[in-house]
Amino acid sequence: MQNRIHSRKYLEPYRKKLRKSLTPAEAFLWKQLQNKKLEGRKVRRQHSVENFILDFFCYEEMLGIELDGQVHFNEIATESDKIRTEKLNQLGIKVIRFENRMVFENLPEVLERIKASFKS
Template sequence: MKKRKIHSRKELQALRKELRNRLTPAEATLWKHLKSKQLQGRRFQRQHSIERYIVDFYCASEKLIIELDGQGHYTPQGMKKDAIRTERLQVLGFTVIRFENKMVFDQLPLVLATIQDHFKTGV
């Protein structure tokens, strides 16, 4: 039985590239602190796809997903959609943590500390 590919699916490649080329200001700010293994030596990817979802940041060694949420996520429809998405990703074995975009600008040290608190393994 062939194992179904869930990461970096070909049909989402163009969209992932487009999203990487136009990061939100919050994503660009956080990426400066995650790229090049700057956070405790962990390798993060941006705009990584898992099944049909494209997540903002992904650390494979930790199975950790980081999502930054803007205003559209705080509507009833946005919250319902995010809950379904988070539940599916958790069923697949991933940990999902979410931050409001504003937190990246106002409380970056707390955001980075919270991410590190979710690391399970030593480097």
């Protein structure tokens, strides 16, 4: 049997809790990504891969989108994010990151960078 790496059952309660309590930046970006609004790509929110829960994930593109708030702006969090990104890259998932404020201040650029990350 293949080792399941997506949507592991034990993470389901955490994913549900996170979906119900999106940060303002996540909720703002989600409005632009839900219902295949961006280039017809299906994007999931709070999707798990192995033990990681990504803010947004497009399976078709194997693309993870992470939004970073103040909690990410210290040496320990930066190193942890780097290791996490490397592990996801090893699984074939490209990860792109945006600061929360960028979502509010420059949404068109954020959406363009996401589209530019699409393979096709």
